[in-house]
Amino acid sequence: MVERTTTSQGVNGRVVVAERPDDIRNVVLVGHSGSGKTTLVEALAVAAGAVPRAGRVEDGTSVSDYDDIEQRQHRSVQLSVVPMGWNHVKVNLLDTPGYADFVGELRAGLRAADAALFILSAAAGVEGVSGPTLALWDECASVGMPRAIVLTHLDTARADFDDMTETCREILGGGRSESILPLHLPVYGPKAADGHRPVTGLIELLTQHVYDYSTGEHVDTPASEEQREQLEEARNRLIEGIIAESEDETLMDRYIGGEEIDLATLVADLEKAVARGSFHPVLIAAPPPEGARQGLGTVEILDLITRGFPTPAEHPVSATGSGGKPSALACDPAAPLAAEVIRTASDPYVGRLSLVRVFSGTLHADDTVHVCGHGAGDTGDHDADERVGGVSAPFGKQQRPLPQAIAGDIVCVSKLSHAETGDTLSAKNCPLIIEPWSMPDPLLPVAIEAHSKADEDKLSQGLSRLVAEDPTVRLEQNADTHQLVLWCLGEAHRDVALERLRSRFGVQVDVVDHRVALRETFAGQASGRGRHVKQSGGHGQYAICEIEVAPLPEGSGIEFVDKVVGGVVPRQFIPSVEKGVRAQALRGVAAGYPLVDVRVTLFDGKAHSVDSSDAAFQMAGALALREAAGAARINLLEPISEVRVVVSDDYVGPVLVDLSSRRGRVLGTEPAGLGRTEIRAEVPELELGRYAVDLRSLAHGAATFTRAYARHEAMPAQLADSIRDKAKSAN
Template sequence: MVDRAVAVPRAARPQDIRNIALVGPTGAGKTSLVEALLLAAGEIKRPGRVEEGTTVSDHDEVEVRQKRSVHLTVNPVMVGDVKVNLLDTPGYADFIGAMRAGLRGADAALFVISALDGVDGRTRMLWEECAAIGMPRAVAVTKIDHPRADFDEVVAQCQDAFGSGVHAAYVPAVEGSGDQRELVGLWGLVSERYYDYSDGGGMESAPASCPAPDWLREQAGPLRETLIEEVITESEDEALMERYMEGGELDPDLLIADLKKAVAAGGFHPVLALSPTRGVGVRELLRELPLSCPDPTRCPFPSVNRPDGHPVEGLSCDPEGPLVAEVLSTTTDPYVGRVSLVRVFSGTLVPDVDVHLHGHGVRTGLGNSDELDRSGDEERLGSLSVPLGRQARPVGEVIAGDLCLVSKLPAARTGDTLSAPELPFRVPPWRFPDPMMPVAIRAASASDEDKLSQSVSRLVAEDPSLRVRINPETHQMVLWSLGEAHLDAALDRLEHRYGVRVETEEVRIPLRETFTGPGQGMGRNVKQSGGHGEFGVCRIRVEPLESGAGLEFVDKVVGGVVPRQYVPSVEKGVRAQMADGVDHGHPLVDLRVTLYDGKAHSVDSSDMAFQKAGRLALRDAASTSELAVLEPVDTVTVEVDDAYLGAVLSDLSARRGRVVGTEAAPGGRVVIRAEVPELEIVRYAVELRSVSHGTGVFTRDYLRHERLPEQVERRLAKERSEA
């Protein structure tokens, strides 16, 4: 929906733009905080509304139905002359791909943490991820008005989890205790301004600014001293440090300037206390965002290459520079088609011009055009607009450092680079998480079958955290996701956005069979029914080989009893029967098959006759030897917090896993390497998250097939008989 009736937030230059990602777990209050900031800035008229009939959180039908944010959303707000783009990232672990897209589009991160829940392992991992890319970070502690909230305890948790650079910048003034506990004010430790919320707070008017109560100064005074020392140290302001050491008065404006330097340097992280529902601290945060967060010109420029791979130097966040932009996310609107959220790093984006698209390719596994590395596509830009929930406000241009929506860019995929056709560039995409939870899907009806492949390809193009492939052995279409919520959102989009209903089923693990000892067999294919018949007889010996050896076919025929031209025919038949299996229908592997005797007919022998004979010979040999069922085994690498090492090891053991090694990793984590049967880790993405309290991540790679234990084989046989 395009809204032309309201003013469009715009910045005249990159220095007047702030791109801030709100990061944190589900339930911390990110979306409520965004709404409160928009309300305080006058962008929306009343709580719960972005525009008439539209809430911040109902920008997508999937989100309305599932009651959780699954996409990256952007809401711009003007603070004076500064445009602040608030990138609300999903908090649920399954949508880490959208969270990383938000970090790519942002220049700073605001961690939103509930005073009731504190810092969990997942939040600490996100903090470390931001630290790895050098992103400035601050912390907003929400729900401080709750009777059980303990701001000091949460700050201590943050310092323990995030490091010594975390310090309170605004502290709440709380009177009473227990159920009688009441939040009455907020004190800025740098500005020394006290904001009186004793009347209950609210968004209607700014709180009164007055001297802080003596009891609060005495209580929070040590925090202020520590904060000032840290700000001066991190900003390396020697003159201010000397004045501070001499006990002189410090100019708050100079301290604020130093705080801005310290935050931008990435070594200092202020903590602010808020209650978005009451409006406490919201205006203060809104005022601090332009002051504390760096503008795009002060942030590292992403690496840029030419299409041939050569790096490009000298680019900067300059509206007059060459065009370099990146697609952060793509969605499909039922009215306007493909809509892309774009961050402009250099140059100026204008509508109705041709742009060069450089894509990383989407490996769908469906054998369509999306599998190609799209490095030379040219597309004509559609209209540009500024997002706000479901609303889109049209704009004539978007300068370097800003974000916008681009419509009618059908070839664009998440992670693609936009540049000028005459000067093409490529920005290497951010790291997409590897999906580790498979589920088989099939069309619910014949009409759905016709649209399934194309719709799934579009789905994967929108969300590179999804993968889909056709298993060549089981012939199932397998959709790989990051977890149950991710899968539910994907299936919901298939049905309600693309009109394709699918049914899910368990993934069939590709089992195989092999001989446990030698065997012999004869294949006799003799048919005489009038006219041209069939005649082919062959004798073979079969021996098992080591794992991974495949088929070794040996010709030891003497005397021409099997004519030379029919020996390959016997091998074709053996290979075909190995692919089909002989017992449970599992492919046969790792065999040496020796052809040593046979018979032929001068008229009735043919290529097909000896292929059938080869098949029959292998079946007969299987009846003379015991067969073993083989299951695939993966190499699994798990990284988890050290505190959950024992629980993860026990869980792997229960899954018939064999741990082959452990080693320490940075940040109090440990890496476990194990060999685990695929049958036991179909849902490991979900179960590891539970065992490790959200701190565990893992990768898996096929290692080999090995013999299936008898008790498991009996269980699978029983399940097949009951199906």
């Protein structure tokens, strides 16, 4: 942008305070892992004077990736907010993880922001633009979120600026390639022997000025005649793209007629088009040299954010009040309070910390607010009044106190013991609820057990805190397998969840094999005799019963039929036989899985006037069922899931082959729009344990899937025999 005033606020970490919503910009950084989002956030913070040149806060930690787990794993695993000041505007940069396992944090960032910077590595080429990046681009487009593109790693040997911008136009442009155009061209330094070509500056196409960053400072000089000739074609294309988006319908005719459009008009139209989300400029960035203050393109990016991106008032959000009808919230500090918890974390010193985006009204420290939400995990809906603790500005690991937070701002709030991610905070006398954003369904099961008795005592509380902090973790107490299962988004997500349990909540757990809820049933009719006779002096035990077992249709359960005649089994002991049969059916008769869908008919037996008892006939009933099972073929039933895979057309073939290898039955395929196909299939749950991980690898991240239980059906005999053999050896 032009006519810049590069004043900064919050120098060396002083708190940046906005007095009006128009003085706030909330921008989320989106991009694949390794694209350079965190590096760019640090460079922008240095350029704005928010942190010293080292890009670290006073305690030496990063201003963005400050979490202990992030430090150990050297990657972002959670959403972080970095506030800074530029051109008398408060800028909240939301740094999101690039790895697919942490898409929940990314979606939270999209909800809190009013515009997005897509950070794309030029070294990654097409792979960095397609797949998940395209899906996120389309998601932002669906809600009209303004977007700009920032290219990084242009100094690598295989990076090409022209090829990368063309790739962005083709893949992200959606048929409107002129809506994605660069504002600058890179200036390269001498090429090194290893092919390294450092980018030392930028040529701004509209002003035709060169911004030299070779010294680590932004130096503005006019372009040479040779440079003007090089940029002429790109400049004309940019002007045409801006005019095409102009609200002035006469501008194109004037331009075609040869009129020179003045620079101020072009810049104003560019800023309006960016704010509307109809034009997406391409910018360039690189970190500053060691010890330098300004990284390549940092000034231009900050100018775009403050002058081209919309204010919070231009990003309406709806909430539902007591009347039950959604209405748009007014981004006005004087309006009733409406805020949303974007993420929840635990601090060892202040307890629970809630990152909150204020959409309407003003939030003060020590206010009493109404907390309303749909709950996380199994906690259900909840409504409660809570007193807010402190309000603070997040800055790395530090929390800097604020007296209040106005509409449009993002702050941290302490001591909200009931509030969870996605909950709404509103005024007590005007309760509201904002519909939470959609979260991906975790599909990787992880069965866990407490490592010790001490861990078992702390496990319940630790898991409840984990689920409250991370709504993409689902906790299940499986009634069939009696396992405690954490459902995660992938292996990296699993590792972080277990590490948080250990390091943050003090709970050590062991990962065990996840068991699938198999069942057993009779393949044909069989009969059995249960004889439980013991004499040991005094009263003995005597019970004999004879039963017939026949299979029933799926879903019938256990049906018990009494056909005893002549009183050979006294009436008071017939329920005892049934109880014994049902207890044995629950324990299984072949491999230890519950028996289902059979009719058990009691037709004969014997009793003793003194030694028969309830316990004796229970045991006889169980023995009769086991004997009948020994005389029949027992089928093992496995659960079948209906799976829907949405995949890029390029990977339909490999996905179909993979489903077949998992004993899946493909039911059909149909177009899913935007170069994608939906595949419907039925797949045994035994084959889906790692499918969330394997599908991501198979389709290079360009696929998603859902699963839903369909039914149980008999598994192949060879596989069933193998499971039975393992069960016998274990016993």
